[in-house]
Amino acid sequence: MGRYILKRLAYLIPTLIGASILIFFLYSLVPGNFIDGDPNLTAERKAELYALYGFDQPTIVRYFIWMGNLLTGDLGFSLQFQRPVTEVLNNYIWSSFIVAFASLFLTWAIAVVVGVISATKQYSLYDAVITILVFAAMATPSFFLGLIVIKYFAVDLGWFPAGGMTTTGADYTGWEHVKDVLEHMILPVLVLTMLGIGGLTRYFRTNMLEVVKQDFVRTARAKGLKERVVIYKHALRNALLPAITLFSFELPALFSGAIITEQIFNWPGIGAIYMQAFTVRDYTLLMGFTMFIAVLTVISNLIADILYGLADPRVRVK
Amino acid sequence: MKKQWLGLTVLSGLLVLGACNTELESDAQEENGEKTESSTEEVEAEENDVVDEVFVEAGNPAASPELALNRGNTVVVGLQEPGGVFTPHFNTSGYDGNVQSVMFPPLVDINPQGEPIPRLAEDWEISEDGKTYTYFLREGLKFDDGTDLTAKDVAFTITLLHDPSYGGGTDITEAQVVGGLEYKEGDAEDISGIRVVDDRTIEIEVEEPNARSLTMLGGQVLSEAYYGANYEKGDIDYLSDLHLKPLGAGPFRFDEYNPGQHIRYVANEYYYAGKPSVDTFIYRTTEGDSQQFFQTGELDYSAFPANRDNYELLESMEFANINVYNSSNYSYIAFNNESEVFEDPLVRQAFIHGLDRETIIAAHYQGFAEVANVPVAPTSWAYTDEIEAPTYDPELAKELLEEAGWEEGSNGIREKDGERLRVYYYTSAGGLGDTLIPIAQENYSEIGIDLQVEQMDFNALLARVDAGDHDLASFSTTMQPDPHVGVQAFHSTHTGATFRGYENDDVDRLIEASVGTNDQDERIEAYHELYQALQDDPPMILLNYNKVLSGTNARVDGFEPNGVRGITPSLEHLEVVDVTP
Numbered sequence: 001m002g003r004y005i006l007k008r009l010a011y012l013i014p015t016l017i018g019a020s021i022l023i024f025f026l027y028s029l030v031p032g033n034f035i036d037g038d039p040n041l042t043a044e045r046k047a048e049l050y051a052l053y054g055f056d057q058p059t060i061v062r063y064f065i066w067m068g069n070l071l072t073g074d075l076g077f078s079l080q081f082q083r084p085v086t087e088v089l090n091n092y093i094w095s096s097f098i099v100a101f102a103s104l105f106l107t108w109a110i111a112v113v114v115g116v117i118s119a120t121k122q123y124s125l126y127d128a129v130i131t132i133l134v135f136a137a138m139a140t141p142s143f144f145l146g147l148i149v150i151k152y153f154a155v156d157l158g159w160f161p162a163g164g165m166t167t168t169g170a171d172y173t174g175w176e177h178v179k180d181v182l183e184h185m186i187l188p189v190l191v192l193t194m195l196g197i198g199g200l201t202r203y204f205r206t207n208m209l210e211v212v213k214q215d216f217v218r219t220a221r222a223k224g225l226k227e228r229v230v231i232y233k234h235a236l237r238n239a240l241l242p243a244i245t246l247f248s249f250e251l252p253a254l255f256s257g258a259i260i261t262e263q264i265f266n267w268p269g270i271g272a273i274y275m276q277a278f279t280v281r282d283y284t285l286l287m288g289f290t291m292f293i294a295v296l297t298v299i300s301n302l303i304a305d306i307l308y309g310l311a312d313p314r315v316r317v318k
Numbered sequence: 319m320k321k322q323w324l325g326l327t328v329l330s331g332l333l334v335l336g337a338c339n340t341e342l343e344s345d346a347q348e349e350n351g352e353k354t355e356s357s358t359e360e361v362e363a364e365e366n367d368v369v370d371e372v373f374v375e376a377g378n379p380a381a382s383p384e385l386a387l388n389r390g391n392t393v394v395v396g397l398q399e400p401g402g403v404f405t406p407h408f409n410t411s412g413y414d415g416n417v418q419s420v421m422f423p424p425l426v427d428i429n430p431q432g433e434p435i436p437r438l439a440e441d442w443e444i445s446e447d448g449k450t451y452t453y454f455l456r457e458g459l460k461f462d463d464g465t466d467l468t469a470k471d472v473a474f475t476i477t478l479l480h481d482p483s484y485g486g487g488t489d490i491t492e493a494q495v496v497g498g499l500e501y502k503e504g505d506a507e508d509i510s511g512i513r514v515v516d517d518r519t520i521e522i523e524v525e526e527p528n529a530r531s532l533t534m535l536g537g538q539v540l541s542e543a544y545y546g547a548n549y550e551k552g553d554i555d556y557l558s559d560l561h562l563k564p565l566g567a568g569p570f571r572f573d574e575y576n577p578g579q580h581i582r583y584v585a586n587e588y589y590y591a592g593k594p595s596v597d598t599f600i601y602r603t604t605e606g607d608s609q610q611f612f613q614t615g616e617l618d619y620s621a622f623p624a625n626r627d628n629y630e631l632l633e634s635m636e637f638a639n640i641n642v643y644n645s646s647n648y649s650y651i652a653f654n655n656e657s658e659v660f661e662d663p664l665v666r667q668a669f670i671h672g673l674d675r676e677t678i679i680a681a682h683y684q685g686f687a688e689v690a691n692v693p694v695a696p697t698s699w700a701y702t703d704e705i706e707a708p709t710y711d712p713e714l715a716k717e718l719l720e721e722a723g724w725e726e727g728s729n730g731i732r733e734k735d736g737e738r739l740r741v742y743y744y745t746s747a748g749g750l751g752d753t754l755i756p757i758a759q760e761n762y763s764e765i766g767i768d769l770q771v772e773q774m775d776f777n778a779l780l781a782r783v784d785a786g787d788h789d790l791a792s793f794s795t796t797m798q799p800d801p802h803v804g805v806q807a808f809h810s811t812h813t814g815a816t817f818r819g820y821e822n823d824d825v826d827r828l829i830e831a832s833v834g835t836n837d838q839d840e841r842i843e844a845y846h847e848l849y850q851a852l853q854d855d856p857p858m859i860l861l862n863y864n865k866v867l868s869g870t871n872a873r874v875d876g877f878e879p880n881g882v883r884g885i886t887p888s889l890e891h892l893e894v895v896d897v898t899p
Contacts, residue, residue, distance in 0.1 A: 032777030034410070036784060036815065038487065043813030045489050052485045080411055082403045082558055091577040155610055158383075162610040167385070168580050168602040169392040263605050268578020272605050276399060280411070281777050 004309060008302050019294040020070065024063050027283055027290075034079045034281045053079065066287065075288030080280050085288035089270065095165055096257040096269030099185055103192035104250055111197050112240070115204025120231055122209065130201070138198025146191050146264035153187060160187050163266035188265040192258055203246070207239040214238075248304035252296040368688040369865065374633070374640040379872035379897035382637035383615030386871050391894050392598040393874050395619045395885065396608040399578060400601075404564040405545070405557060406538040407479060408486040417581055417601060418538065419886040421462070421566030425453050425472065425536035427887070428799050430880035431699045432646075433838070434532055438467070438539065438567065438590070444836050448527025453536055455518040460588040461541050462571040469520035473512045474542035474549075476522070476535060477501070480509060482552050493534045494525040507551070529833045529841060530800055541565050569594045569890035578603060589890070596892045612638075618874045619885065624686035624867040637897075638869040639877075642686070645864040646695045646881035648804065649750065649794040651743070652858045656819035657789050659741060663855045664722040669790075670708050670859050672715035672765045673758055679862045682753035686867065690860040692849040693804040697881045699838065700801035700845040705853060707860070715765045724766070732766035740768040741789035744782055747773040750861070751792060784815045790859075791816070799882045801845055802833045808857050820857040873897045 035041070035049045050056045054065070069076060075085035114134070118127040137145075154162035161167065161184050172180050211217065212235050220230045257271025266272075270289065277285040401411035406418045425439040436442075438459060443452040459467040479490040480502045491498060496511030511523040522535050540546070544565045548556045564572045569591070570583035581601040587593045604611060609628070612620040613635060622628040624642070632638045653660045653669070660666050675689045691707035694700050719732055719739075727733030731740070743758070745751040755771050762769045774782070783791045793816050798804050807817040809829045828851060832844035870877045876891040 030778075031774075032779075032781035036780050037777050041487075041814065042489070049485060052483075080401045082401065082408070082410070082561060088577075095578065150610055155613055158614070162614045162616065163604075164602070164611075164616070165579055168394050168616055169389050169598065169600055266604050266611070268576075268603070273399070273578070276605070279775065279777065 005306060008305055012298055012302065015298050016295065019298070020067060020291060021063075023287055023290045023294065024066060025059070027287055028059050028062075030281070032281050034283065037280055070291065075291070076284035078277075078282055078285040078288075080277060080282040080285065085285050088273070088285060089289060089292065092268060092270040092273045093255055093257070095267060096262065096271060097254055098181075099188050099192065099262075099267060099269065100254045100256075100258070102185060103189045103196065104254065106189065106193045107196040107200060108247070110193070111200035112204055114197075115201045116208050116231070116236060116239075118201070119205045119208035119212065134198040134201045137194040140194075142191060142195055142258075142260045143264055145194060146188075146261055149187050149191060150264070160184075163187075163264070165268050184267075188258075188261055188267055191261055191265075195261075204239065204243070207242060208235060211235045211239045244307045245304040248300045248307060251300035251303070252293050255296060256293050367685055369629075369642055369685045371643045371865075372640070373642075376637050376639050376872035377633075378636035380637075380899045381635070382871055382873050382897055383613075386615030386618060386637075386873055387898065389618075391596055392600060393596050393618050393892055393894065394580075394600045394602050394616065396604040396611060396617045397581075397601040399603045399605060400581070402575065402577065403561045404572065404575070405561050406540065407475075407484075407488040408557065408561065410487065416884065416886075418564065418566075419568075419883070420570050420583055420599065420601075420889060421564055421568040421572055422538040423566075423568050424533065424538050425455070426533050428533060428882055430697055430882060432697070432798070432800055432882060433699055434536075439536055442532065442536065444532065448836050449525070450521060450523050451532060451535055452515075452519065452521045455520075456590050457518065459567060459590055461544070461565055461567050462586045462588055463544075463565055464588055465541065465543060466517070467539060467541070467567050468517040469514045470517075471539050471542045472520050473514050474546045475537070475540045476512055477509055478540065478546070478549070478554065481554055483554050488537075490534065493528060493531040495535070496523040496525060501551075527834055527836060529836055530802055532836065533799065539567065570599050573598075591890060594890045594892065596889075596894060599889060599892075612869055612871075615871065618871040619868065619877055621866055621868045621879075624683065624865045626684035626686070628867055629686070632867070632869045635869070637872050639872050641868045641870070641877070641879065642865055643868075643879065644695060644697045644881055645866050646697050646798045647795045648690045648693060648695055648863050649792070649861040650690070650693070650858040651861060652783070652791050652793060652816050653856070654783075654786060654789050654791070654819070655817070655821075655857060656786055657741075659739070659789060662722045664718045665724070666856045667708070668715040668718035668722070668765070669762075669767075670856060671711045671718065672761055672767065673859060674710040674761050675707075675859075675861060676710060678750075678754050678757050681757070682750050683862070683865075686865045687862040690863050693852065693858075693860060694801045694845070694849075695798060695804075695863050695881060698798065698801050700842060702846050702849065704846070705849050708853070710761075712761070712765050719765065719767075726766060730763065730766055731768045738768060739766060740770060742770045742772065742787070743790040743792075744772050744774065744779055744788045745792035746776045746779050754792075780815055786818065792861075794864075797882055797884075801841075802829075805829055805832070805845075805848060805852070808852065817857060822851065822855050824851050825855070 033055060035046055035053065035055065041049070054062065057065070066076065075089075077083070078085050078088050081088050114130055118130050121127050150162050153159050163184075165184050166172070166177070166180050170180065212231075217230060217235050220234050221227075255270070257269045257274060259271035259275050261267070262269040262271040263275060274286070274289055397416055398413045400413040400417050401409060403409040403411070403414050404417055406422045409415055409418065423437045425437060426434045426442060427437040429435045438455060439453040440456045441454045444450070453472065455467070455469060461467050476490065476495065478484065479488055480495070480498050482502055491502070495509055497506060497509045498511065500506035501509045513521040513523075515521055524531055545557065545560060562575060566572070567589070569586055569589045571586040573582040573584045575581050580603060583599045585594045585597055602611070602617060608617060608620050609622060609631070611617045622632065629640070629642070632640045653666055679687050679689055689707050692702060692705055724732040724734045724739055727738060731738050733739065745755070751773060759769050759771070779791065782788060795804055806812055806829065807814050808820055808822075808825050810821040810826050825848065828844050828848035832841050832848055835841060866879070868877075868879060873894060875893045875895050876888055877885060878888045879885045880887065
C-alpha cells in the first residue's frame with residue numbers, strides 16, 4: 001500500500017506541470033489584457049503600464065516567472081484588486097465553500113434516499129414521478145431556476161432575502177449573524193441542490209438495481225431475511241461502494257464556486273469574482289485560481305484512488 | 319481626473335452612475351402634484367417619442383418595504399463589486415472610483431453642465447496667459463481624522479502622480495506642469511512648477527494653457543502626513559498597504575469594507591460643509607441586476623437599464639421616486655479609418671445615411687435614448703442643436719456610394735475595381751447590438767453593402783480593434799466631465815485604442831483651439847465649428863445619447879443624480895424622512 005501511494009504521488013508532478021502549461025498558455029491566447037481594457041489610454045501610457053506590469057516580456061519568459069513564483073507558494077498579485085491573489089481567494093472562497101458544502105450534503109442525502117427507493121420500486125408510479133421531477137430540475141438552467149425562486153420566494157412572498165449574504169445595514173453579531181447568513185443561504189442552496197440531485201439520483205438507482213440482481217442478494221433472500229434487511233443492509237452498502245470515488249471528485253467543487261448561481265444570488269463567492277476577473281482579464285487571479293483548482297482536482301483524484309484501493313483490494317496497482 | 323466607470327455597452331444602465339439636469343429636477347419637485355402627474359401621462363401617452371427628463375414622486379411612500387423602514391438613519395446604495403483600491407488615482411476598477419468619491423472631494427468639482435465649481439478650493443485664479451493656476455483653499459479644511467488639509471497636501475498629491483513608478487490611471491502629464499517631466503524622467507528632486515504660497519494657497523505653473531488643467535490639477539487630495547510619511551521618489555509600493563484604509567476629507571468617513579458584501583461609511587464631523595444628516599452610508603455590492611434588491615427594500619437607491627418596462631415596474635412599486643435623466647456619454651460605431659474602404663469621406667457619409675438610427679434606437683430603448691447629433695451629450699455646455707443629425711436616406715446613400723465609385727455588382731452587392739463592398743462589424747454581445755444588427759444588415763443590404771457581424775466580449779473587442787481587424791466597431795464613451803473627452807480621439811496625434819488613422823488638419827486645429835483656452839465662450843465657438851467639421855468628414859457613426867432611469871425609496875430625500883458625477887454630490891444632502899402614515 002505504501003509503495004502504491006508513493007507511486008500515485010509521483011504521478012502528480014508531471015500532471016501538475018502539464019496543467020500549469022495548459023493554464024498559462026491558454027489564458028495567454030485569450031485576446032485582450034487587463035491594460036487594454038481601458039479604451040482611454042494613450043499608446044505611450046499603455047507602453048509604460050505594460051512595462052510596469054511585465055506584459056512587455058515574451059510569453060515564455062512570463063511563464064517561467066509565474067512558475068517560479070508558484071513554486072514558492074506565491075500565486076501572484078491580482079491586477080484588479082491590487083492585492084495578493086491568495087488574499088483575494090481567501091476573502092471569497094469560504095463563502096463559496098459553505099454554500100457548496102450545504103448543497104453537497106443535501107444533494108447526497110436526498111439522492112441516496114430517493115435513488116434507493118425508486119430502485120426498489122422500479123417502474124412504480126413513485127419511480128416515474130421522481131424521474132420526471134429530477135430530470136426537470138436537472139434540465140432547467142440555473143439562471144432560470146434562480147430567477148424563478150427569487151421572484152416567488154423573495155419578491156412576491158417575501159419569505160427569504162433576495163440575495164447577498166447578510167442584511168445590509170443590520171450589523172447583527174453572534175447567533176443573530178449566523179441566523180442571518182443561514183437565511184440568505186437557503187435559496188442558493190436550494191437551487192444548487194435541485195441542479196445536482198438529478199444525476200446522482202439516477203446513479204444510485206442504477207447502482208442499486210445492479211446490486212439487487214446479484215447472487216449474494218438472492219442468497220440473502222433465499223435464507224429468509226426480511227426484504228428491508230436485504231435492501232438496506234446487504235445491497236445498499238455494496239451500491240454505495242463506487243460512490244466513494246465519486247464523492248472524492250466533488251472535493252474541488254466545494255471550493256470552485258458556482259459562477260452563475262452566485263452571480264444571480266449576489267453571493268460573495270469566488271465564482272462571481274472569477275467571472276468578474278475574466279471580464280477585466282485579471283490573468284493573475286484567473287490563473288492562480290485555476291491552478292489552485294487543478295491542484296485540488298489532482299489531490300482528490302489521489303484520495304479517490306487510495307480510498308478505492310482501501311475499499312476494494314483488487315484495484316491496487318502492483 | 320476622476321475616472322468613474324464607463325457606460326460600456328453591456329454594463330450601461332446597471333451602474334450607479336447617473337445623469338440628469340439638477341435644475342430641471344428640482345423644478346419638478348417644487349411644483350408638486352399636478353406637474354408630476356402630467357409628466358407621467360406624457361411618458362405613457364407617447365410610446366415612440368423620446369421621454370423627457372422627469373422626476374415622478376412616489377404614489378404611496380408608506381408602501382415602502384419594512385426592511386427599508388426599519389433601517390433607520392442608514393442609507394444603502396448598490397454598487398458593482400469594487401477592486402478594493404480606495405486610494406484615489408491608484409484604482410484600476412472604476413467602481414473603486416465611486417467608493418473614493420464619497421470620501422475624497424476634489425479642489426474644483428464640476429456641475430451637471432460640466433462647468434467648474436468650488437469644492438475644497440473656495441476660489442481659483444488663472445493668469446492672463448493661461449499658464450498659472452492659483453487655488454485658494456477653504457478655511458479650516460480638515461481630513462477626516464481631524465488633521466489639517468493644506469496646500470502642502472495638494473503639492474504632495476501632484477508630485478506623487480509624477481512619480482516614475484506611479485502605475486495608476488491618472489495621466490497628469492497632460493497638464494504639462496513645469497518641471498513635471500524632469501521629475502518623472504529625470505533626477506529633479508521636486509517639481510519646479512509647484513509653489514506652495516501659504517497653507518491655503520498653491521500656485522501651479524504649466525507649459526501650455528489647457529482647459530482641462532484646472533480640474534486635473536485641482537483634483538482629489540491625499541494627505542501628505544498619511545500617504546506620504548514614507549515617500550521616497552521612485553518607490554511607492556508602500557502605498558498598497560493603505561489602499562484599504564483610506565483617509566479623506568469628504569462628507570463620510572470610511573468605516574469598513576467587507577469584500578463581496580458592502581462598504582460602510584459613517585458621517586464625518588470634520589467635513590467642511592458640516593456633518594451630514596445621515597449617520598451611515600453603505601455601498602452594497604451587487605453583481606448585475608439589482609432590481610430585486612430595490613424591490614425588497616435592501617437598497618434605497620438603484621439605477622436601472624433605461625427602458626419602458628423598467629419604468630413601469632418602478633411605477634408599480636408605489637414607494638419609488640422615479641428619476642429619468644440624461645447621461646453624459648454617447649454611443650457610436652467607429653470606422654476603421656485605416657481601412658481602404660473608408661478612405662473616402664463620401665463612403666463614410668453613405669454608411670451614416672444608410673443606417674436607420676431612429677428606428678433602431680426607438681425600438682431598443684423605447685424612448686429612453688435619442689439619436690446623437692454631435693459628439694457631446696445634451697447636458698454639456700458645449701452641446702448645440704444647430705447641427706442636425708444626418709437623416710436616414712437610402713437613396714442619398716446610394717448616390718454617395720456611386721459617386722465614390724462603388725457600382726452595383728452581381729447579387730446586389732456593390733463593387734469597385736473587382737472588390738466587393740463587404741465590411742466587418744465588431745460589437746460586444748448583448749445590449750443595443752441585439753437590436754441593431756438585424757436592422758443594420760437589412761438597411762445596408764438595401765444599398766448594396768454586405769455587413770458581416772461578429773459579437774464578442776468587451777476586452778476581446780478592444781484587442782481586435784487595437785489590432786485593426788475591424789471595419790466598424792461599436793463603443794460607448796465614458797462619462798464626459800469635459801467635452802474634450804468626447805473628441806480627443808479624433809486628433810491625428812492621439813493614440814487611443816478605439817480610433818486610429820483618422821487625420822484631418824482642420825479637425826486637429828479645432829481640437830487644439832477648443833482645449834487650448836480657459837475661456838468658455840471661445841471654447842464653445844471652437845466646438846461648434848469642430849462638430850460641423852466632424853460631420854463633413856465623419857470618423858464614426860454617432861448612435862445615441864443615453865438616459866438613465868433610477869429609483870429612490872421615498873423614505874430617503876435628497877438624491878439628485880447628475881450625468882457627470884452620479885449621486886456623489888447628493889450624498890451630503892441625504893435625509894431619512896418618516897413615511898409611515
